[in-house]
Amino acid sequence: EVQLVESGGGLVQPGGSLRLSCAASGFIVSSNYMSWVRHAPGKGLEWVSLIYSGGNTYYADSVKGRFTISRDNSKNTLYLQMNSLRTEDTAVYYCARQLSSWYDYWGQGTLVTVSS
Amino acid sequence: DIQMTQSPSSLSASVGDRVTITCRASQSISTYLNWYQQKPGKAPKLLIYAASSLQSGVPSRFSGSGSGTDFTLTISSLQREDFATYYCQQSYSTPPTFGGGTKVEIK
Numbered sequence: 481e482v483q484l485v486e487s488g489g490g491l492v493q494p495g496g497s498l499r500l501s502c503a504a505s506g507f508i509v510s511s512n513y514m515s516w517v518r519h520a521p522g523k524g525l526e527w528v529s530l531i532y533s534g535g536n537t538y539y540a541d542s543v544k545g546r547f548t549i550s551r552d553n554s555k556n557t558l559y560l561q562m563n564s565l566r567t568e569d570t571a572v573y574y575c576a577r578q579l580s581s582w583y584d585y586w587g588q589g590t591l592v593t594v595s596s
Numbered sequence: 597d598i599q600m601t602q603s604p605s606s607l608s609a610s611v612g613d614r615v616t617i618t619c620r621a622s623q624s625i626s627t628y629l630n631w632y633q634q635k636p637g638k639a640p641k642l643l644i645y646a647a648s649s650l651q652s653g654v655p656s657r658f659s660g661s662g663s664g665t666d667f668t669l670t671i672s673s674l675q676r677e678d679f680a681t682y683y684c685q686q687s688y689s690t691p692p693t694f695g696g697g698t699k700v701e702i703k
Contacts, residue, residue: 515692517640525632525640525683525694540691574639581687582630584651586639 482506482585484575489590496565496594502558502575502587510553513578516560518571519589526571529560530578543569565594598622598686602695608703615671617698619684624664628688631660631669634697635680643682644669674700 488500500516516528529549530538537549548561558575572591576583599622609615619629627647632640642651644660647667657672671678679702684695 524696525634525685527692527694530690538690580645581628582642582645582685583632583640584642584645586641588639 482577484577484585484587486573486575486587486590489573489592491593491595492565493596494565494567494594497561497563498565498592500560500562500573500575500590500592502560504556504558504577507577509551509556509558514549514551514558515576515578515583516549516558516573517576517583517586518569518573518592520568520571523571528573531558562592565592567594570594597691598625598689598693600684600686600693600695602682602684602698604698605696606699606701608701609674610703611674611676613674613703615674615678615700617669617682617684617700619662619667619669619695621665621667621686621688625686625688627663628686629660629662629667630685630687631658632683632685633678633680634683640683671700676702 483505485503515530531549546564550559572589574589575587577585601620629647631644634640643654643658648660659670661668681697681699683697
């Protein structure tokens with residue numbers, strides 16, 4: 481059974497850092513395209529970052545230069561390192577598996593709150 | 597970036613009603629269009645991919661149609677468990693973008 485479990489969210493001050501984790505089971509992270517998608521309060525869904533099976537990475541303009549997506553193959557885990565956090569980064573962050581061009585499995589989400 | 601516009605932003609309907617949600621892309625996206633359902637506090641769930649293909653396990657009362665710039669999600673007979681927010685998403689180009697959502701509420 482495919483499962484994605486996020487962790488690492490919390491309250492952080494503006495300018496701070498957090499690292500989100502997404503532990504996968506039932507499939508191999510490194511063999512799939514994996515994304516982070518966020519949902520800010522009162523807003524719609526926003527794609528954040530993508531890592532291809534080959535290792536290429538892509539970012540939304542809003543987080544480019546501040547966020548880094550990576551994976552640990554030995555732990556079958558996806559990460560999102562978030563630096564220089566801003567209040568507008570406050571959201572629930574989901575990891576999702578991308579099958580072809582759609583997201584077929586999602587984690588339960590982890591809440592990131594950026595506030596002083 | 598490709599802009600996705602959903603309408604309506606919310607609707608009220610009764611159990612058994614036929615419900616239609618539309619999604620318009622700012623440029624042609626062929627059939628690179630997906631639909632998701634999200635309930636409060638839960639992760640989005642894939643309903644329809646590639647504009648009209650039903651995801652495994654999703655009830656057949658859900659259907660999708662369209663190509664190019666105009667797409668439709670139809671729920672043929674609304675059930676109580678269908679009250680949720682629905683999002684379209686284009687996967688034609690990076691960055692993938694979502695519509696603003698349509699909240700389906702109980703009348």
